Amino acid sequence: MELQLSMVVLEVGDLEASIRFYRRLGLDLPDPDPKRPMVIHRMGSGVSLLLMKGFAPAYDPAWTPPSGGYSQMLEFYVGEDAAVDSTFDDLVAAGYHGRMAPAQTVGPYAAMVDDPDGNVILLTSDEAGSSEGS
Incomplete structure (x- = not known):
């Protein structure tokens, strides 16, 4: 059997705040x-996103929340370049921290926003992933 990524699990501090952000x-x-204290969303790709509160500290006594930076990014293709702009603008206007304004990177057109727990959300244009992309 081929190894498959099936789920991304985020330990969250405030489940309701995280649900509002991802909605x-x-x-x-x-x-x-x-x-x-959890919610799960299965995406069309087959990968699920699980948001949960309290699992890590309950089962791993050495667990502590990360501090001083981030070690991962969750990338979401949001559509064309204009969708990156509008999604970033909407999230920042709603009070979420904009880490990087929309820009053409060495790869895709992208922006970065922090979710309520400081996880970095990379918003990218799916044009970069298409065969006709920029």
Whole structure:
């Protein structure tokens, strides 16, 4: 069997705040079950995003939240270059930290925004991934 990435799990500090952010980004997240502090969204690619509160500290006594920077980015293709601009503008206007304004990088047209837990969300144009892309 070929190894597959099936899920990205984010330990979050405030589940409701994270749900608001990812819904604003465009994910159709369900409301959490009051008995389970988590939500999951399966994307068309087959990869799921799981937001949960309390799992890491409950099962890993050495776990501490990251501080002083970030070690990963979650990349979301949002559409054409104009969609990168409008998504970035919408999230920043809603109060989320804009880490990098939309710009042409050495790769795709991209922008970076922090989610409520400081995870860096890379917003990119899917034009770079198409065979006709820039």
